[in-house]
Each structure stands twice: as structure tokens, then as C-alpha cells.
Amino acid sequence: MASLKRRQFLKLxxxxxxxxxxxxxLAFAGNGGPPTRxxxxxxxxxxxxxxxxxxxxxxxYAALRREVALHEPxxxxxxxxxxxxxxxxxxxxxxxxAYANRELVVFQAVASPYRxxxxxxxxxxxxxxxxxxxxxxxxxxxxxxAHLPGAPAREPGVxxxxxxxxxxxxxxxxxxxxxxxxxxxxEDTLARLTDLYAHDPLLSVRxxxxxxxxxxxxxxxxxxxxxxxAQGAAAYAARYAQLVKAAAGFLRxxxxxxxxxxxxxxxxxxxxxxxxxxQLAGRLKALDGGxxxxxxxxxxxxxxxxxxxxxxxxxxxxxxGTRGTDHGTGTAAFLCGGAVAGGRVIAxxxxxxxxxxxxxxxxxPTLDLRAVFKGILSEHMGVPERALDAExxxxxxxxxxxxxxxxx
Amino acid sequence: xxxxADTQAAIAANRFGLGARPGDLEAIGSDxxxxxxxxxxxxxxxxxxxxxxxxFTTLAEALELRRQIEERKKSGTLDPAMAEEQQQKLGQxxxxxxxxxxxxxxxxxxxxxxxxxxxxSQFWTNHFAVSxxxxxxxxxxxxxxxEAIRPNVLGxxxxxxxxxxxxxxxxxxxxxxxxxxxxxxxxxxxxxxPNAPHLGINENLAREILELHTLGVxxxxxxxxxxxxxxxxxxxxIGGNHGRFQSGEPGRFVFRPGLHQPGAKTVxxxxxxxxxxxxxxxxxxxxxxxxxxxHFIATKLCRHFIADEPPAAAVNRVAGAFTAxxxxxxxxxxxxxETREAWAAPLTKFKTPADYIYSVYRGLALPVEAGKGPxxxxxxxxxxxxxxxxxxxxxxxxxxxDGSSALLKRIxxxxxxxxxxxxxxxxxxxxxxxLGENLTDATRTAVxxxxxxxxxxxxxxxxxxxxxx
Numbered sequence: 001m002a003s004l005k006r007r008q009f010l011k012l013x014x015x016x017x018x019x020x021x022x023x024x025x026l027a028f029a030g031n032g033g034p035p036t037r038x039x040x041x042x043x044x045x046x047x048x049x050x051x052x053x054x055x056x057x058x059x060x061y062a063a064l065r066r067e068v069a070l071h072e073p074x075x076x077x078x079x080x081x082x083x084x085x086x087x088x089x090x091x092x093x094x095x096x097x098a099y100a101n102r103e104l105v106v107f108q109a110v111a112s113p114y115r116x117x118x119x120x121x122x123x124x125x126x127x128x129x130x131x132x133x134x135x136x137x138x139x140x141x142x143x144x145x146a147h148l149p150g151a152p153a154r155e156p157g158v159x160x161x162x163x164x165x166x167x168x169x170x171x172x173x174x175x176x177x178x179x180x181x182x183x184x185x186x187e188d189t190l191a192r193l194t195d196l197y198a199h200d201p202l203l204s205v206r207x208x209x210x211x212x213x214x215x216x217x218x219x220x221x222x223x224x225x226x227x228x229x230a231q232g233a234a235a236y237a238a239r240y241a242q243l244v245k246a247a248a249g250f251l252r253x254x255x256x257x258x259x260x261x262x263x264x265x266x267x268x269x270x271x272x273x274x275x276x277x278x279q280l281a282g283r284l285k286a287l288d289g290g291x292x293x294x295x296x297x298x299x300x301x302x303x304x305x306x307x308x309x310x311x312x313x314x315x316x317x318x319x320x321g322t323r324g325t326d327h328g329t330g331t332a333a334f335l336c337g338g339a340v341a342g343g344r345v346i347a348x349x350x351x352x353x354x355x356x357x358x359x360x361x362x363x364x365p366t367l368d369l370r371a372v373f374k375g376i377l378s379e380h381m382g383v384p385e386r387a388l389d390a391e392x393x394x395x396x397x398x399x400x401x402x403x404x405x406x407x408x
Numbered sequence: 409x410x411x412x413a414d415t416q417a418a419i420a421a422n423r424f425g426l427g428a429r430p431g432d433l434e435a436i437g438s439d440x441x442x443x444x445x446x447x448x449x450x451x452x453x454x455x456x457x458x459x460x461x462x463x464f465t466t467l468a469e470a471l472e473l474r475r476q477i478e479e480r481k482k483s484g485t486l487d488p489a490m491a492e493e494q495q496q497k498l499g500q501x502x503x504x505x506x507x508x509x510x511x512x513x514x515x516x517x518x519x520x521x522x523x524x525x526x527x528x529s530q531f532w533t534n535h536f537a538v539s540x541x542x543x544x545x546x547x548x549x550x551x552x553x554x555e556a557i558r559p560n561v562l563g564x565x566x567x568x569x570x571x572x573x574x575x576x577x578x579x580x581x582x583x584x585x586x587x588x589x590x591x592x593x594x595x596x597x598x599x600x601x602p603n604a605p606h607l608g609i610n611e612n613l614a615r616e617i618l619e620l621h622t623l624g625v626x627x628x629x630x631x632x633x634x635x636x637x638x639x640x641x642x643x644x645x646i647g648g649n650h651g652r653f654q655s656g657e658p659g660r661f662v663f664r665p666g667l668h669q670p671g672a673k674t675v676x677x678x679x680x681x682x683x684x685x686x687x688x689x690x691x692x693x694x695x696x697x698x699x700x701x702x703h704f705i706a707t708k709l710c711r712h713f714i715a716d717e718p719p720a721a722a723v724n725r726v727a728g729a730f731t732a733x734x735x736x737x738x739x740x741x742x743x744x745x746e747t748r749e750a751w752a753a754p755l756t757k758f759k760t761p762a763d764y765i766y767s768v769y770r771g772l773a774l775p776v777e778a779g780k781g782p783x784x785x786x787x788x789x790x791x792x793x794x795x796x797x798x799x800x801x802x803x804x805x806x807x808x809x810d811g812s813s814a815l816l817k818r819i820x821x822x823x824x825x826x827x828x829x830x831x832x833x834x835x836x837x838x839x840x841x842x843l844g845e846n847l848t849d850a851t852r853t854a855v856x857x858x859x860x861x862x863x864x865x866x867x868x869x870x871x872x873x874x875x876x877x
Binding site: 044045066067116117118119120121133137159161162163164166169175176177178180181182183184185188189192193195196197199200202203206207209210211213214265266268270271319320321322324326327359361 | 583586588619789807808815824851863866871
């Protein structure tokens with residue numbers, strides 16, 4: 001029951017200290033190593049950062065966004081307040097609260113090194129951690145797992161979903177997990193298959209990973225395995241909730257993975273994107289609700305957790321001819337969690353004037369996402385910086401880690 | 409190195425085809441290439457059925473249904489609870505169409521005597537992917553494949569391209585049907601009104617044609633080409649929509665001159681005089697002939713039929729055939745069949761869930777029953793028919809499909825299938841019929857030592873050599 005005791009202790013610690021800072025240090029001390037957790041959420045399809053984090057006070061914003069421009073805090077359908085210049089989309093109720101609680105850092109005008117406008121290449125660069133699409137067949141998060149301090153865990157990372165996204169593929173063994181409606185294999189058949197796969201280097205590892213993940217799940221009665229409804233907005237929210245619950249189920253295990261990754265889709269808002277309400281607002285609301293659920297499900301582990309939400313690139317600064325936005329460059333990102341030194345917007349704002357826009361059309365990125373990745377991996381997860389500069393993010397020596405994002 | 413006739417027959421049936429049925433390897437005999445070439449002769453099979461309607465009929469009905477809902481919302485005669493109900497009506501309308509279409513397609517894949525041609529047809533549908541997670545698409549994806557893809561898979565690439573890009577499903581999926589030229593008559597007239605919303609282009613379809621359907625990313629186009637090409641295809645629209653998109657026969661392609669951006673335009677350094685609709689056709693024809701397109705298509709075909717990272721020599725040969733024949737697809741397919749590398753090693757490709765399901769159904773001679781039941785495995789194994797989730801289509805490398813959870817699901821489904829049908833099947837006799845010499849001694853032994861007929865089927869279907877093609 002060591003875990004129960006530790007959790008109670010952490011809870012008390014958090015209450016007594018009134019913040020995550022002390023909690024994390026106590027947890028370090030109590031466990032002989034950082035029990036921190038990291039969750040990466042990839043928003044596939046290119047999130048409109050100017051809708052998620054509207055610079056409502058920028059003089060050019062309203063004219064560019066026309067009918068989908070959001071208004072200042074307090075106005076009807078207005079944004080949630082951040083720092084007087086940027087706001088949060090009104091769908092972000094939980095994130096707004098997290099910002100007030102200093103558990104959220106908002107990044108604006110960020111981008112990966114990718115500067116073209118293909119979703120698929122953009123996601124590849126975001127995940128492979130190099131400067132070019134398809135330059136590496138493994139992902140930066142997988143390569144970082146090998147450098148986590150402490151004894152190497154058998155399953156240091158888990159991908160929620162049937163398959164492992166590129167960012168988590170590579171030499172470190174990672175598991176994928178998704179809920180199943182089917183009955184489990186009996187032990188005899190499993191043993192025979194394990195034998196049959198013994199000389200297949202790929203399938204033997206995959207089968208072992210799958211059974212290890214299932215064993216972890218079996219040890220946690222709280223993990224919900226109900227099937228999601230198949231259709232519509234309710235299905236989107238339900239599938240997402242299922243991923244979040246599964247992620248939390250793994251992360252709160254004493255000897256489980258410390259890193260989880262999952263993705264969400266539906267961000268490619270070319271037409272009828274909507275403003276305070278509408279298509280994008282619905283997706284943002286589901287994202288926000290999922291984070292609230294993650295916090296609740298993680299319980300005391302939330303205080304050791306940092307959740308990073310990133311997308312492959314942004315969208316055009318101006319609304320297009322079909323009340324949507326086309327593929328762009330600079331966008332927003334979010335870092336949320338009990339371990340986050342939040343309540344801040346980090347943005348070297350380039351402005352939205354015609355001259356300030358990248359190629360005359362997109363938000364100009366002023367912060368390399370790799371600086372954020374490096375800051376979290378080094379300070380929150382304890383990955384040595386020399387590994388980050390060379391192996392995890394090749395040719396990134398010039399991109400300095402952004403420090404102080406978490407309390408570690 | 410030359411493989412035995414038996415192994416070549418297994419490659420023909422399992423890699424080029426959709427999985428051997430009992431007796432297939434024997435029927436293919438010693439002429440595996442001839443068996444494949446013969447499938448390219450004669451017009452492609454069409455899927456028909458009383459419940460499979462033309463896309464324009466379905467789309468016209470769906471648009472009308474939506475129009476009624478919108479109208480009632482606007483007039484305030486619809487309370488919010490009713491609005492939800494009306495939205496569900498739209499869902500209730502599109503879902504049965506999807507089920508009929510997907511089941512018919514599954515049945516063809518399981519029953520066809522031309523599985524190579526069927527694999528090619530599905531390859532092209534995936535190349536020109538529309539995904540059912542967007543409104544109306546569940547009702548249109550099947551008809552799109554029947555109308556735009558299947559009739560053209562044995563024709564010229566340029567015709568296939570035009571049929572796909574001008575189909576209402578594609579124009580809707582990638583938003584072009586509401587794209588408006590900024591200097592078009594409609595925009596000029598409209599923008600003079602006070603507080604008029606801005607009308608302009610949507611570059612989604614133009615970008616994906618260049619990136620995903622023809623040149624490929626890095627194929628030599630710029631952002632300016634994307635923007636200009638989007639202007640070229642303004643006016644490619646659908647009849648029967650609301651407002652300024654209403655005219656024209658409901659649910660069918662319509663060219664709207666009033667929305668078309670006027671003037672000559674330059675795409676990829678070629679100047680195209682304004683000929684209205686013809687301007688877009690001219691650009692598509694040039695894209696179909698472009699060397700980058702030949703290389704991109706050849707790479708995808710070789711990745712699908714040879715290996716995840718296809719050998720450059722094979723890609724160059726197939727691309728050469730594409731260029732020399734001016735995109736004559738049967739010539740391209742025959743070159744692929746003759747490509748030595750496709751026969752050099754068995755089992756280089758990890759099956760996708762759909763490949764796996766087809767091969768199980770064909771191998772066990774299972775019937776595809778009516779209704780949504782047969783579609784269950786596609787959902788459970790993570791590849792719902794026509795739902796790749798993005799215009800890029802389903803990915804085609806092992807790492808995209810071989811996750812540990814994905815593998816376990818496949819095994820669990822094999823186990824369920826074995827438990828359900830095993831007592832009727834002699835897995836020991838079936839193994840060599842489906843896998844030929846690719847059946848390993850380890851699998852043979854495991855199957856023969858199984859505790860039950862059911863477990864024997866599970867082990868055969870879950871064997872490493874049945875997971876690959």
C-alpha cells in the first residue's frame with residue numbers, strides 16, 4: 001500500500017503548502033527520483049491559434065478576422081481574460097480557471113521549424129524533432145525516454161490509441177492501448193502465440209508490450225472501458241473522454257509509464273469555422289472538458305503533471321472567403337498542469353500588420369516549439385541537455401531550452 | 409534469385425490480390441503474372457443494387473433536408489429540442505446509405521474473381537480520399553467510389569483525376585463548392601452592400617490536388633501556385649445548395665461563371681487563358697502529365713505493392729511507364745506486375761486492418777451478410793471503411809498499423825473468429841492452401857498441436873505469415 005500512503009501524503013502536502021511547488025519537491029525527496037508525468041496532446045489538422053488565443057487588443061486583429069473576430073472580455077461572447085492583450089476563447093472555461101490558478105502557460109506565435117503548409121509534412125517535423133520532414137523515422141519523445149533518470153522502466157511511455165504516433169516511435173519500448181469490446185485471450189492461446197512469435201522481432205515485442213499494458217490496466221479498476229457511441233459530436237467527446245481516462249489510468253500507476261501521448265483531430269477549419277460559437281468552438285470545448293477530466297482523474301498525480309498541447313502549424317491571419325481559415329504558420333500552444341509555473345502568456349508578439357505577417361498572410365512565429373519541448377524535458381523530466389541538443393533534437397544547439405516552465 | 413511457382417502464386421494472391429481463397433493457389437498455377445494481367449482485361453465491375461442510389465439523388469435529398477431544418481431554425485418555429493431531433497434526422501438519413509454502400513463494397517472485395525483490380529480500385533479511392541467524418545460524406549463516399557473511381561481505374565490517369573476532382577463529394581469534402589473568386593461578378597456585386605460578409609477563395613482543394621493527388625509535396629509548386637490554382641477552380645460547385653449556390657441541378661456538379669475569378673492565370677509557370685470551366689480542366693491535364701506526378705504515383709504504387717521503402721529502380725521504371733504511356737493506367741499496372749522487385753521477397757508488407765479482414769473472409773470463405781454487422785471488424789480493428797480521417801488517406805507503412813494495441817485487437821478478433829467457426833474448419837489443411845510455401849514449420853506445428861479446432865484456426869490467422877502479405 002505504499003502508493004496509497006504516498007498519495008495521501010502528497011494531498012496533505014499540497015493542502016498544507018497551498019501550492020504545487022513544495023509538493024513536487026517533497027515527492028522528489030520521498031521517492032528518490034522525480035515522479036513527474038508528462039502528457040503530450042497533438043492537435044492534428046492545424047489549430048487556429050488566433051481563434052484559440054485571440055489578440056483582441058491588436059489593432060489589426062478585428063479587420064483580419066471580420067465576422068469571426070472575438071470581442072474583449074466582458075462583451076457578449078467575449079474572450080476570457082489573460083493579460084489585457086490576449087484572451088482565451090470563451091470555450092476554454094477550465095483553461096481560464098487554470099490560468100487564474102497559475103496552472104497554465106499560454107504560448108502565442110510559436111511554430112516548429114517547418115515552414116511549408118502541408119499537414120502531413122508539418123506533423124512529421126513536429127514529431128520527428130529534426131528540421132525536415134521524413135529525415136528521421138523515430139520521434140523526439142521516444143528518443144528522450146531513453147534518457148529519463150533512474151532505472152529504465154520496461155514501459156516508460158504509452159500511446160493512447162491502437163497505433164503509436166511518430167513522436168513516440170523509436171528504440172525505446174512503448175506501448176499503445178485502446179479499449180476493447182472483445183473478450184481477452186485465454187492464457188494457453190497467448191502462451192502458444194508468444195512461442196509462435198518468438199522468432200519475429202517485431203511481433204514478439206509488440207505482443208509483449210500489449211500484454212504488459214493490459215496487465216497495468218487490469219490492476220486499475222477505475223479505468224473505464226465502455227465503448228464510445230459511434231456518431232456525431234457526442235461520439236467525438238466520448239472518444240476523447242475515453243482517451244483521457246485511459247491516459248490518467250496509466251499515469252496514476254505507481255510503476256506505470258511516466259509519459260503518455262494521444263491526439264485529437266478536427267482542427268482543419270477551412271470553412272464556417274465559427275466565432276464564440278460554432279464548429280471550432282465545439283472542438284475547443286471538448287478539448288477543455290477533456291483537460292478538466294484529466295485533472296480530476298489524475299487526482300494527486302495532477303500536481304506532478306505537465307500537459308502540453310501542440311499543433312503542426314497555424315492558419316491564415318485573415319479569414320478566407322468561406323468564413324474559415326487556410327493553412328498558415330505561427331500558432332498557439334498550451335502547457336497545463338499542477339507542476340506548471342503558470343499564469344503567464346509567453347509571446348514575443350510580432351503583430352498582425354501586413355508587413356509583420358509571414359509571407360504577407362500568416363502569423364509570424366517568434367518562438368521555436370523545440371525550446372518549449374527542451375525546457376519541459378530537461379527541467380520537468382530530467383533529461384540531460386546534451387542529449388536534447390544532439391540526439392533528441394538534432395542540430396538544435398542554437399535553440400535554447402525555455403526555462404522555468406515547471407516547478408521542478 | 410527466382411522463387412518457386414508456388415511462392416509466386418502466393419504473392420499474386422496475397423500481395424497483389426486480397427488474400428487467397430481455398431483453391432486459388434492451385435488455379436493460379438505457374439503463371440502468376442498472367443493471372444494478374446488477365447484481371448486487367450474487360451471493363452471494371454460495377455457495384456449495383458436497389459439501395460445504391462446515384463450521388464446526386466442522395467445529395468439533393470440531404471441538401472433539401474438541411475434546407476428545411478435551417479429554414480425552420482431561422483423562422484423561429486423550431487424549439488431547441490426539436491432542432492436536435494431534426495439534426496438527428498439528417499444522421500438517420502445518411503447512415504443507412506453508408507451501411508448499404510460499405511457492405512456492398514466489402515462483399516465485392518470478398519467475392520471478386522479480380523482481386524488485383526479491386527485492390528487497385530481501393531488504392532485509388534484512398535489516393536483521392538474523402539472521409540466520412542465530415543457532414544454528408546457518409547452518404548457520398550460510396551457513390552463517389554462507384555461514380556468517379558471505379559469506371560476510370562482502367563483508363564487514363566487524367567480522366568480519373570478530372571472525375572475525382574469534379575465530383576460533388578470531393579468539391580464538398582475539400583470546400584471548393586463555396587469558393588468564390590475575389591473579383592468575380594458575385595463578389596463585386598455583393599461587396600457593395602453594407603456589412604456584407606467577405607467573399608473569396610478557399611484554397612483547400614487546390615492545395616490537396618497539388619500535394620496529395622498529383623505532384624506530391626516537394627513536387628515543385630509554391631504557395632502562389634496554390635492560391636492561383638484555387639482561383640482557377642472557383643466556380644466548380646454543386647447545384648441545389650442555399651443562397652447564391654442554389655441554381656443548377658440539385659446534387660450535381662455545376663460550373664458557376666458568376667463565382668469564377670476572371671482572367672488569365674499562371675500556374676507552375678504556364679499561362680492559362682480564361683476559358684471558364686475549361687481553365688481548371690487545362691491545369692488538371694497538365695498536372696496529370698507532370699513528371700513529379702508520375703514519380704509520386706509510382707512511389708505510392710511501389711510502396712503499396714513492393715515494400716514500405718520501395719527500391720528507387722522499381723519506382724523509376726513504373727514512373728517511366730506512366731510518362732511514356734501518357735498515364736495509361738493498365739500499362740502502369742502491367743509494368744508493376746513485371747517489376748522484379750515485387751517478386752523478390754514474400755511478406756514484405758504488414759497487412760492493414762482492411763487487408764487482414766478481407767484475407768480472413770476470403771480464406772475462410774465467409775459470407776458477407778446484409779446489415780451493419782459485417783462492418784464491425786473494420787471499426788474494432790481501427791479502419792472504418794472510407795474514414796481515413798484526412799484527405800491524405802490511410803497511411804501505407806507497417807509502423808502506421810503495427811502498434812501493440814492494434815496487434816492485440818487483431819489477435820482477439822482472430823480468436824473470436826476461430827471460436828465462432830473453428831469447429832467447421834480444418835486449419836491444418838487450410839494453411840498451405842492460403843499461404844503456400846510461406847507457411848512456416850513453426851506455424852504448421854502450432855496448428856497441428858492446438859488443443860482444439862477453434863484454437864487451430866486462431867493460431868493460423870494470428871501467425872506472422874498471415875499478418876503480412
